[in-house]
Every structure is written in structure tokens, then in C-alpha cells.
Amino acid sequence: MTTFTKLAEGKQAKISVCASHKLSKINDNIYGGFTEHMGRCIYGGIYDPENSNKHLVDEHGFRKDVIEAIKELNVPVVRYPGGNFVATYHWLDGVGPQEQRPCRPELAWLGVESNLFGTDEFMKWCEAVGTEPYFCLNFGTGTLDEALGWLEYCNSAQDTHYANLRRKNGREQPYNVKYWALGNECWGPWQVEQMTKEDYAKKAYQWAKALKHLDPSITLILCGETGHSTWDSYVLKECVKFDQHSLGGSTTASLVDMHSIHIYTTSDDPTKNAFAPRSAERAIEVCASLIDMARIENNVPPSVPRQTICFDEWNVWDPKRAPGDKGAEELYTLSDALAVAIWLNVFVRQSKYVAMANIAQSVNVISPLMTTKDGLVKQTTWWPLLLFSKYMRGWTVATHVSCSTYEGETSPPWMRAAVDTPWLDVSATVNDEGWVSMVVVNSHLTESFAVDLDGVANGEKSIHVSTITADKWDAVNTAEEEMVGIKESSCKGDGRFEFPNMSITMLRWRI
Secondary structure: OEEEEEOOOOOOEEEEEEEEEEEEEOOHHHHEEEOOOOOOOOEOOOEOOOOOOHHHEOOOOEEHHHHHHHHHHOOOEEEEOOOHHHHHOOHHHHOOOHHHOOOEEEOOOOEEEOOOOOHHHHHHHHHHHOOEEEEEOOOOOOOHHHHHHHHHHHHOOOOOHHHHHHHHOOOOOOOOOOEEEOOOOOOOOOOOOOOOHHHHHHHHHHHHHHHHHHOOOOEEEEEOOOOOOHHHHHHHHHHOOOOOHHHOOOOOOOOOOEEEEEEEEOOOOHHHHHHOOHHHHHHHHHHHHHHHHHHHHOOOOOOOOOOEEEEEEEEEOOOOOOOHHHOOOOOOEHHHHHHHHHHHHHHHHOOOOEEEEEEOOOOOOOOOEEEOOOOEEEOOOHHHHHHHHHHOOOEEEEEEEEEOEOOOOOOOOOHHHHOOOEOEEEEEEEOOOOEEEEEEEEOOOOOOEEEEEEOOOOOOOEEEEEEEOOOOOOOEEOOOOEOOOOEEEEEEOOOEEEEOOOEEEEEEEEO
């Protein structure tokens, strides 16, 4: 967690870090990914068997360069198969011999789904990447019986129909998929089978009972909205309960383990765009309070672990600039990279409450990673994601920032009255090896800040410095030119450091 003191313009800025004061453990799952049957995420993204450059594709049709890039991020969990896509997806269409799989109309993004890539292909890909799967259930055209069949197919070791179908399809041992979402954005008017909060809560609770009867070891994720909506409040109240009968008498288990929320941020103004993810921090705080309220009102005992937040869709996305039905391929700027760094600072600061976060999406679709027929393009937003995923793990530590603030309009507008917007956005961590990592995002378009540092390594020690910046806020990376990347350097902890304008800076030192 980072606290803040507002200073007048021109006053000396200061950042204090207390590395010995560990506040909350950071769940590695905040660096999760998301792959949806949308645009070129699956076909032409992670799965590209028709690519004429055969050296880029393995024996399963997977892009080898994508696998290596996801490995570089050390992505611990990947959500699949949607997203809005899942509301008309039937998992049985995507298993068995590929030549026998049906093509179906796809209603979320108005395409045709070949089903050449399905459950078993995704699980092979996860094994190649070294990541854990997270499946989302069809709450639109799907049925509870279908959901139970998918769970049985993935997780059962018994001599039963769907477990035997998995064996017939070439997989003897269960996949043991841990994470299962109870639908996706069921509140949205764009959804097939949009629901009221009342209908959703009733359905989700009943599905949860059946799913946990079949496999009590799974983690079930409730479909929330933004974390600060009436929908969130209602479904948490109705679904976060102490129900021993539904859990075989257990006093330590819960039907619902996590609550999902989604937020995308954007603005045409580069400063508003960079600060917009601070709204997600307030959303997390509100949602955490709603979870507590549901537990209090429903008399959930402390023996049941507190439900956590699954922020399983987040990113910078302007649907007008990159429409979903056109593939949603964004060209990200330096301003967007600053925003992604602030997003990640938020998850580190709020690690007490956030147990998973999944950038939407991992390849091509509003993604930091783009494929071409010949290789990869790492967008501006790739570089903060790489720094965080490599180094910002372990524990979040007590940090205090004193500096001036951005006083202008915000996106969304309500954020102006609800959230602080210091020019320097900061989080800090310490890992088990004693390495402290601190990220400072300076979103000012023109002003650098010379900042007094307290608690950073003294002048006798070398500090590793990683900087992401460019000469202009709308700098982009393309196949022809990379304008934004990471510059490595070092300095001594002599008490003051200058953070450039429009920059992401990571300082690392060992205690």
C-alpha cells in the first residue's frame, strides 16, 4: 500500500520506503492472461497451423514465438475461452477429431467458429507455456448439465461418461482445472441471455452447489460488474453465504471463492488516459467492502476464508478506436504504457484484496503482443508488463509519497472527487531474496521530478535502474520501428533521483 501527502507546486517531492514493513503477500496470479475466441487471439495468434513460415509453428500448430513470449512474462494463469464469446460456446463442439467438429455461427463478435481449437488444444498449449487454465462457463445458451459435463471431462478420474470421453480423446489423467467462472458479464446488454441481478444470483448459487458437489476442490468465481455497482452489491449478498448443507457440513469451505470485476480505461487526452486506472483502485476498495458487508450480514464465520477479487478483464481499450467485431487490434502509445504501469501499481498496492488479474488479452486483441506472419511486435504496453511480471513479486511494502498532484478533469469524471491523483504513482515490493523493487510512474507531459528518496539503499550500494520513456506521448512500436523499450542503467542511493517526464522507472536494490 502507498499513502500520499499532497504538496503545493514547487515543494520538494519525497518518497519513503520501509522495506521491512511487509503489508500483504502479492498473489502471482495478478499477472494472469486471457485468450478469447475473438479476432486473431486464437486463430493467427496462439494457434497458427496455416502459417507459411513453418519454423514459427510447432507440431501442434502453436506459435513458438508466442509461447516463448508468454513464458518470458511467467504468466501463471490464463482465462479461456471468453469473454463474450462464451455465452454461445458449447465445449463439446471443440473436442474429438478435428475433422468431425462442427462450424458454428459466433454471435458475440459476429463470426464463424471452426472449433479446430478447443479444450484439449488449450490444455496442451497451457502445458507448453507452463501456465494454469481458468475456464469460464456458458451462462447464456449453456445448461448446468453441460457445465457439469465439462467439469467431469476435465477433472474426473472416475469411470464415467465424460471422463471416458477425455480418455478416448487421448488424455488419460485428469487435467485438474482449478478455476471456473460462473458466466461472463451476464449483466451486459450486449450479452446473449442478459440477466437481471436477481436471476443471475439465483442461477449462480444453484450452479455453484452442483459444481462443488461434483468437485469440491475447485475455485468458483462469481460474475461481478465493476466492483462499485448495484449488481455487485446484490449478487455478493445473495451468494456469499455460510451453507453447510451445500458443502457436506464443512465449516471452512464456501460455494463462492472469488468475485470477478471488469474495467477498461481510455481517454483521448494523454494525461487523463494515464491516470484513468486510479479509478480501478477505488473500485477494488469498494468491492472489498461489499464482500465484507455480505459476510457480516450473512453471518459467515471467520473459519471460511475471505472471498477475494478476480479482476479478470482489465486494460486500456477504446472500442471506437479498435471495435471488437473488427478484431480490436489497438496500436498502443507511450501514454497507454504509463496507464498499464499504473494499472499494475494498483494491483500491487491492493494485493490484500486482489488474488487474480487477467490482462485482456494476451495476443493480438487489445494486447501488448502482436503477431505477424513473420514474427512478433512488442507494443509499448509490453514493457511495463515485463518489468512488473519479472520483479514486482513477493510482498507489497509500506511506501509514502509526498508530491504535487494533477488537478485536471479525469476519466471517468467521478474519479476527480473520489481518488487522489499524485503526479508520481508508486508501488514497492520485497521478495524472499531481499530484493526491493519500486516503480514510479511520472505522467506529467513536460515536467521531471527530482525526488528525495528515504529508505533506499545508501550511497555505497548500486541501484539497478530500468526506464521506459520516449520523446512524445504518442510514440508507438511497429514492425518497422520500436520507439519505446527499456533502458537499463544504475545509480547510487545518494538520497535524490530525477524521474523524467512521461516515464516509468523501476529502482531495484538489495537489503
